Amino acid sequence: THLFRARATPPIKDSMVYPGRLSRGCSRCKQRKLKCDETKPSCTRCLKYGKPCPGYEKNLVIRQEGTKFQVQDPSSGAVAVLPKPGRSHRGSSSSGSSSGSSGSGSYSQHIIDPNDFISTSLGVIPSWDSEALGYFMHQYVLPEANDCSGYLHFLPKTYLESPESSSIRVAVKASAYLSLYRYSKTKEHEIQAHTWHHHAIRGLLEQLRSGHEATSEETVVTMILLSIFDDIDGRGGHQKINPHLNGLIHILQRSNRSLINAPFFSWVRQQLIIKSFTADYHIVDPSWVTPSANPNPHLDNFRVVAVRVNQFMTSGRQLLAKLKQVNDPANKEPLMSPVELKAQLLAVIQEATSIQHEIDEWISTIPRSDKWGTMCKNGKPSVYIFSSRYLGCYWINVFTTVIILQGSVIACYDILLTMTRSSVDLNLIMAKSKSGSEAKTMLTHIHKSIPFSMGNIDQEGTKIFRPESRSAYGCLLVWPLAVLARCRLSGDVEVRDARAALEVISSTMGVDLAHWVLNEWRSPLYPFIQ
Template sequence: MVYGGKPSTGCYLCRKRKIKCDEAHPECRNCKIYGRPCPGYRPDAVFRNETQKVERLVKNSASASSASESAQSTPTSATSAASTIAVVSPQRKITQSHTNDPLNLYSPTDSTWEERALCYFFDQYTIQADEDGGHLDYIPPLYAREIGQASDSTPSCLKWAVDATALMTLANAKNAPVLMNKARQGYGKALRGLQEALNSPIHAVKDETFASVVLLSLYEDISGERNGLLSSHTAGFEFLMKLRGAGQMGHQRGRDMFNFAYTHTYVEILALGDNPRFDLDWVSGMLNSDCPVEQLMLSASKLTRLFLLMRSTPQPPDQATVESWITAGRECDAELSQWTQTLPDRWLPLVVYSAHGESLLTYNRISNAIIWYYYRAVRVMLQQLLLGLNRTLTTIKTANKQWSSSRTSGSGMDFEPLDEANLLAVICEMTTDTCRSIPFSLADVDSLGRPNQAHSPLQIRAAQGYGLLWPLWYVLSCGMPTEAQVQQIRTALWRVGSKLGIKLALILAREAEMIRGTQTDITAGMNREQRF
């Protein structure tokens, strides 16, 4: 009898399935997701009889030596042997054709790739809800319920959407084209199932149908298969949000799905200039102003309505119209500033200093940091809007020669121009605080600013990296960060894209560079014109 070294401390089922166990007690999370009771954990000390194993390894070694000698003497045998790879471990012995696909180097013996992809996806993208909320934590129970109720008469769009998204997630992590092809096939089946569900008045309003659209939009971002930067599922979100009405806000799962969909929609409107296909005013009555996240969404809704009003007004606007827009923008900005004063203490950032004396911002948890990223991006949008409106107003006044101090605005009072230095200062502050938050958000430092283990892989979950994308992209592409900040944000996007397998992050990094290049060319052209 020999001591076999430090054994795995995972539960019996996770060890059998050869997946990482979170070692939670009394049962691990993977077993809950897998739908099996957790069998528990082995004792701390384990002694194994290794006699047969040693004999088998010696025999295999001798056989391999004989085969090697024979191969050296027979060219045809050598050629045949070179076309295969034998992977031998104490747990399995597999022979696979030698290709560039990393999956061909090994194959699961006790579970399918679909099962492994499912566990990996749930681990990376579902975060259990607590008092500050979760992320897609409603997907595993909905998935389990649909599997249990599956029948020929029930659309299975959620099952296909989950399977396709899970396969694409694992495919990107393993760089496995075989899984990517399977994921795309599942995506096509999910789309057909979704169409079938939407054609049914009963199934169209179900949580499973809405969750399918959530997952298909996520699949699109993980795979990097958007139409440019616009999502092909925004119209579906808008249709289902309206169709489900106020009833969807009566339970937490419906509210979480609504918040995901609405955030997706307003990003398309504010950041990408898309036009909604329904009236957004009804949203205000459905959101809870006592919830920090929904309070921020309410403020973003007001900014969204202002953007849409400006787009629908005949151009060029008159002086009174521009002044009314500036007034609405300032009110929205005051409301956003007030949002930071009403947050619970656990939401507030903490100023810490790195080992090099650099000032950083850390948070109680990364999900809170993500909400602050969105807040800062919205503030930057608003300051840029006010800058543009202020300059438009100045141009109108100059053209009409209405600089007299007695001139009054449409409100009957003198309209003071905005202080552009203050607007630029807010943009600078929001950009700087965004960059100060990146080391914590990417797990480079802990909550006290201390560096995490050097050269370790990215320790955040994919869901957390996914939440950083659009705020970082907007701050990067707006043209205001310094060169050092540009490099920091761009590197963060590339890390999320390459380490977490979210292709949208790589696309956004490239797109921001193109936008910044265009802005630089325009600025240089304006400077040349001014010189002449």
């Protein structure tokens, strides 16, 4: 995770008088000329009126187009100026470029203008391209003020350096149109999304058939974008847990170290870690997630700990498979005796204890500015505040990792207690209770981090009338919220709020994977995570 800071520069003043905030209320409140509280999915006024709330119009309006973001490249220290999506400001190009370094091909030389992403050769209305790409940039690429690098921080430079015929450009357009469709519900946007997706898949298959192109940067970035497309789309069965992930792992096994050191690999590392806990696979090569040259090594080092958790889970699954063979009446020659199995279970638990100690030590070394602060209500801790929403999403994934670890330990204790049913082992019961308490603490941490990370409150803990949500944050929160909603140790309020947040990620942020996770996902840690 690149935790270098992005800062917003004051917006360019325009001679036009600001016309005021557009009404975002539901259509019934607009018709009745009443102030709508914009509660989702149904506003309070409609409920009191006794009528169903018709919902909210989603007109894409972008104002203060001159607002720009300066993003520092972690390797060179150079600064790039990135405007919010909207009208281009060609006049700002020269002044913006002076803030970067003069090195050839440097990230800072690119003044990212939404019009730079438009191809006039496309057989579609150019304004559609501008709207789709601008919206996608805003939701997935550009960082917020005082935030980190952005979910797809590598994409502007990669996109602009790729040729017009590149599968990267095609995949970007596919994801951009689909993200806009999930917002606008305009059928033409959906048609364009799936048309570009078809072309991107065809181009990717051609690259995979080629020996030298199969492990190229273009192939990997295309697969990343197609993974995002599938998360937004959210259709299908089990394969919707990042269907391109196995392909990425295969390519990384065949490639040299250059891909691992590429800017886009931070996204790959992040997804490998998050989804290794929610799907039945393990990270093949721990070197893929070793600490990189990061301005904040404290947070980066968590990757190493996460790999150990993943390896522990892999060992646990193998042990559970052996247990099934031991208990199988048809198996006349079990692989190990109950005594041997018990010894292995205790060894696995000891390994988990060591990992938990390592996590605790790691957290204790992190500066307070990179952790969370607590806002109190009526003298009691209520919500957590972070220096950025991206950092909040990061810590939520850390908390989830500990829950997964302790859930695996609890499963081992359940087996041990079953094996010792003839006698009550108080030590085992107390040890299992301790793991449960640790998991409950992490569940509480996630619950208290949701309001800020979802953009519902500001850093003062005040509720924001119009939530500052980004689809990228939804992608980072889907799996942790699924764990909170389905864990058997979660309280009723935690389950309710996690499910509500997943509904918002699906309906408002446009990441429909959240809907599938909420209703169809079956965790490999069942029954600890239902």
